[in-house]
Each structure stands twice: as C-alpha cells, then as structure tokens.
Amino acid sequence: MKLLEIVTLTALYGAATAARTGDDRDLKADVWAKTLNKRQTTWSPPSNLVTPLQEVWDHVSTTYNNGDLLGFKNYGYDILMASNGTLNFCVRWDSDASVTEADRTAIESSLKTNVRKWTDQLTGFMGWPFDQVPVSVVGWAVKDKTQLQGSVSGIDVHTTADSAGIPECDPACGRFFHQDNDYSGCAGGVARHYDMSLWLTAGMEGGAGGDWGQRVGSEYFLSALDSPHIWLHEFGHTLALDDFYDWTPTGITNFIMNAGSSTTITDFDIWMMRDFWRHIASRFNLRKLKTRAVGKFD
Ligand SMILES: [Zn+2]
Known part of the structure; x- marks a missing residue:
C-alpha cells in the first residue's frame, strides 16, 4: 500500500x-x-502565466482608483495586517428565516476552511508574515433575536441595521467603518471587533465582494458550505482581485475570478493574488509583524 x-x-x-x-x-x-516545496517563496510564476499576469496588472493598475491602485488603503492585505493575521467575521442574516445553532457552526467552519484556500497560498511567499489565518465568527446581525435558535454563547447578537433597514452588525465594531482600528465605541472593544461581514441574503443568486466583506445568497451558502464558489470569487475581490466580464488575459479562460468559468481557485487566481501582494508588501512593516505573528525573527 x-x-x-x-x-x-x-x-x-x-x-x-x-x-x-x-x-x-x-x-x-x-x-x-x-x-x-509547492509553497512559493519567490516571484516565479509558470512561464505560460507570465504574460497574462502582466496584462492583468497593467489593466488594474491603470484602470482603478484614478490610476493610483495602491492609493487605496483597505484591501484585504491591509485588513489582515491590521488584525495581525486573524479574521473576525460578523454575519448579516438578511433573511426572515430562523437559523439553527448547527447551521451557524457550519457557516463558521466553512469560513475557516475556505479563507484558507486563498491565504494558505501566501504562506512563505515574499515576506507574507503569517503561517495561517485563524478565522472566527464573532457576531450575528438579525432582525429579531428569536431567529437565532439554540445557544448564542460566544457570539455578539446585533439588531442594528443599515440605512436600508437590513441587519448590519454594529458599525462601531466594524473595520470598514474604523480603518484607524479605533474600536473604543464597540461594546466589546477591539476583542469583539469584526474585520469583515459575511452578508447572507435570502433568495440572492449572485454575489458581491469588497473591503467590507462578501455577500451571497443565504440558501446558496448553506447548500455549498464545502466549497462555495461564488463566495470564493467574492473573497477574491476582498483580496483586490478584479472581474473579467469584459476581457480575458491571453491564453487563460477558466479561473474563479472569471465568473462562471471555474468552481475552484486556480493557479492563475493564486498568482494574481501573489502579484498583488508583491506590489503592496512594501507598505507594511513586515519585520515587526513577523515578530508579533510568530514571536521571533527568522
Ligand atoms: Zn466579481
């Protein structure tokens, strides 16, 4: 054997x-x-990806934020550096349905697994300071507390809402609203802050993603917990990756960021993420972060 x-x-x-x-x-x-050895430590994409990766970088760096792509300061990398390599989610339960304790546990478990499908591919790469990215769900926002069946110990229950009346975890605790990391207005302080939202909307068939978090259908996410490909794509947006509705890079057609063409993260997706990190890494004091992350220099 x-x-x-x-x-x-x-x-x-x-x-x-x-x-x-x-x-x-x-x-x-x-x-x-x-x-x-599969871990990449240097910029060495496979030869067939070199040209398409350059095309993507040329496109995004000239198209967004008025040509100042790196002038934006709240990409997923910024969020992860600010949180020392951990991710706290708050779930926006945008549904009239009840949600069982088992489903809440399964949703957190799915986030733990699926965040890693991206972030593990940064481990060891060009100064990326974290060996792993621990994920927690610290809160749930609901219309009515009775929607949360079973025990709610360990989570903060929010009944706050956004301007459209949709449940939203208390902005005082949210990174999107406090990019200076001042969570003094959050009832639980910094320990109970959330870095991004998982916004689950009843009946939604598509998705959206950005520095605020990811939005997908509540029924969809619960039916696709092992590998929620729409969420994986939306988390790619959180990591600053672009859509490909209008063009595709030379020779590359099937990858998760080209919506509908792949249900899994491909090498091309991973190298696009690494390319972004390669360009943004100098923004951070990685030596200091590394000390905090693993307790020593290496
Ligand atoms: Zn997209």
Missing part, C-alpha cells in the same frame, strides 16, 4: 486502526518535502 493510501485510511478509519502504530516513516522530513 502506498503512503498516501495509508494516510487516507488512517484518517477515515482512525478509530478502527488505533491499535496499529503509525508508520514511523511519517517522521521523516523528506516524505513531506514534495508537498512543502
């Missing part, structure tokens, strides 16, 4: 095989080296 099969079976049947000692070859670094 090959190693991969053993690992898979152990994961699936861990209890049944508990009596068997694990293969001690697991302990050897070279067994895992192939996986670890």
